[in-house]
Amino acid sequence: MASGNRINYFRTCLIWTGGLLWTLVIAILALMVFAVSRSGNSVHWFSRIWSRFLLWLAGVKIRMKGLENVPADHSVLIVSNHQSLCDIFVMAGYLPLRFSWIAKREVFKVPFVGAAMKAANYVPIDRENREQAFQSLENASRILKRHSVVIFPEGTRTRSGELGKFKHGAEHLLAQSGVPVLPVTITNSFERIPPETVGIVPGTINVQVDPEIRTDGLNRRQIAGLMRDIWERMERRIGDSRRRD
Numbered sequence: 001m002a003s004g005n006r007i008n009y010f011r012t013c014l015i016w017t018g019g020l021l022w023t024l025v026i027a028i029l030a031l032m033v034f035a036v037s038r039s040g041n042s043v044h045w046f047s048r049i050w051s052r053f054l055l056w057l058a059g060v061k062i063r064m065k066g067l068e069n070v071p072a073d074h075s076v077l078i079v080s081n082h083q084s085l086c087d088i089f090v091m092a093g094y095l096p097l098r099f100s101w102i103a104k105r106e107v108f109k110v111p112f113v114g115a116a117m118k119a120a121n122y123v124p125i126d127r128e129n130r131e132q133a134f135q136s137l138e139n140a141s142r143i144l145k146r147h148s149v150v151i152f153p154e155g156t157r158t159r160s161g162e163l164g165k166f167k168h169g170a171e172h173l174l175a176q177s178g179v180p181v182l183p184v185t186i187t188n189s190f191e192r193i194p195p196e197t198v199g200i201v202p203g204t205i206n207v208q209v210d211p212e213i214r215t216d217g218l219n220r221r222q223i224a225g226l227m228r229d230i231w232e233r234m235e236r237r238i239g240d241s242r243r244r245d
Helices: 009-037 040-058 086-094 105-109 113-119 130-143 169-177 220-244
Strands: 060-065 077-080 099-104 123-125 148-151 181-187 203-209
Touching (some): 009 040, 009 113, 086 181, 099 130, 148 169
Parallel strands (some): 077 181
C-alpha cells in the first residue's frame, strides 16, 4: 500500500469509539424528535448531520459533481455503485434530497439505529428470502410515489474494487413505478476502507451525479437495456479512476 494510502490508526480509533457514541446519540435524538413530529423527514435530516460528522472524523472529503441534476420537485430511483461503507455516509450526507434506503434487514436489528431507520421509512430487505425481497420492492415502489429511493443494484459491496453485476431489483422498481432513474457513480470510496479491514484511509471520494433518465412508457426489456447502459458508464468511470490512481 502506497504511503499516501496507509491506514490511519488514529482516525480508525476515533471512528470506532467517538463515531459509535455519536451514532447512538443521533439515533436517540432522531427518535425523540420523531415522537413529537411523527415525520420521517426529520429523522432523515439527522442522518445527514450524522453522516457528515463521521466523514469529517474519518478525514474523508467529498468532491461532488452534477448536483444540478438532482431534481427538486419529483421522485427518482437513485442507482449507485457500492464500493465501501463510506458510500452510505456519502449519499446520506451530501445528496440534497429526501430519500429512503433499501438496506439489509440485519441493519434494522441494531438498537436505536434500526428504530430510527424504520421511523425514516427506510426499507429492509432480505435477499436470501425471495418472497420477502419481492415484498420489500413492492413497499419501495409505493414509497416512490412520495419521495425518492436509493438502491445499490449490485446488492452488496464490491470486494475487488470492480463493479459487480447488477441484480434485477432496480429494473423491477422502474417498471412498477415509472419514475426517472438517477445514476450516481462513486469512486475512490473502495480505497478509504480497504477490504477485509476496519481501518480508515483518509482521502477524497468523488461522486458524479448524471442527468436523470425517464422510464415511463418503457417495457421491461427496454429498462433492462437502460440499466446495462448505466452499468457500462459506471464501469468505465471506475476503471478510469483506478488507472489514474
